[in-house]
Amino acid sequence: MPETNRQVLLKRRPNGMPVPEDFAIVDAKLPEPDDGQVLLRGIYLSLDPYMRGRISGQRSYARPTELGEVIEGRVVGQVMRSRHPDFREGDIALGGYGWQTYSAVDGKGLIKLDAAAAPISTALGILGMPGLTAYAGLKTIGQPKAGETVVISAASGAVGAVAGQLAKREGCRVVGIAGGADKCAYVTGGLGFDACLDHHGELAGALDAACPNGIDVYFENVGGAVQRAVYPRLNDFGRMIMCGMIAEYNDADPRPGPSLVAAVRKRLKIQGFIVSDHAALRPEYLAMAAPLVRSGALKYREDIVDGIDNAPQAFIGLLQGRNFGKLIVRLGDDPTRS
Ligand SMILES: NC(=O)c1ccc[n+]([C@@H]2O[C@H](COP(=O)([O-])OP(=O)(O)OC[C@H]3O[C@@H](n4cnc5c(N)ncnc54)[C@H](OP(=O)(O)O)[C@@H]3O)[C@@H](O)[C@H]2O)c1
Secondary structure, three states: OOOEEEEEEEOOOOOOOOOHHHEEEEEEEOOOOOOOEEEEEEEEEEOOOHHHHHHHOOOOOOOOOOOOOEOOOOEEEEEEEEOOOOOOOOOEEEEOOOOEOEEEEEOOOOEEOOOOOOOHHHHHOOOOHHHHHHHHHHHHHHOOOOOOEEEEEOOOOHHHHHHHHHHHHOOOEEEEEEOOHHHHHHHHHHOOOOEEEEOOOOOHHHHHHHOOOOEEEEEEOOOHHHHHHHHHHEEEEEEEEEOOOHHHOOOOOOOOOOOOHHHHHOOOOOOEOOHHHHHHHHHHHHHHHHHHHHHOOOOOOEEEEEOHHHHHHHHHHHOOOOOOOEEEEEOOOOOOOO
């Protein structure tokens, strides 16, 4: 085992799009687990858009990351030493332990994973928080019905890919929006959406052509120009699932006019939602989704970057649409993959 723990700290709060200088990469002492704790070696670190909010220092539904702190994030890791009765050396587990290669963490709150049931990295994506977000947003707000038209932005991403496949299984016409021809080809050819529109091109006319009966449900992941094109095309009694607005997370100044970002954070009745409100749906979602992932009926794609030192640059890429699939950093060897 190495003697040091490599960590990424928040050095300064980004102004607009984050830059590598906003982060500091340091070597700290390897932590010692106390009673009730385990020493976890990180294997996979999830990079997610919500982290942009945490490092901004804005008041929100969660505590911001303070300057000098390890950036938070969910990690799948291996137990190296255990002082908790439920965990043994070698166990694979999921927890929220941040951008670092090792952590000493309470056994309470750590979820043991079964590598035989699904690749362990899926606990960060399709069978983790993003998958549950797609399920909860559709089930509690969108409630799509057969024959309706559902539009999904960031359609090739961690949340969008699941949302679109689930809406398709309900018998809806599903139209994705994604950045670029490769992502659009994957959304239709790989994921089975009925159409996918490239938001780098002209969107308004393309939406009219792809949605001849208007839009009944919009799964909002992006905001900005995409939202302005979709919004006027919603039908009477349409439902807008206010999941996120990544295109606006790096605005240094507020945009003119009312911003709908608040709808996500404050759960205004448009209706915004935060996945942690729906933790009770997790068992139901996993019971439905895990067999479909195993059989290949529910498809997913991961974008795996190697090494914690590359986490800041990969995170900046996520905010610019350079990831293609669920973005994950490999922190160390995965003993479950040969
Ligand atoms: N409410 C909740 O509890 C909750 C939970 C999880 C996630 N979310 C939200 O869900 C959304 C998707 O998250 P994810 O984890 O699935 O990420 P993701 O889709 O895997 O990755 C982000 C994608 O957003 C798109 N994007 C980035 N900047 C954009 C811009 N300026 N204009 C248009 N598209 C842009 C890019 O795709 P393209 O290249 O295709 O544009 C990028 O690949 C985010 O807004 C996130 O904050 C909310």
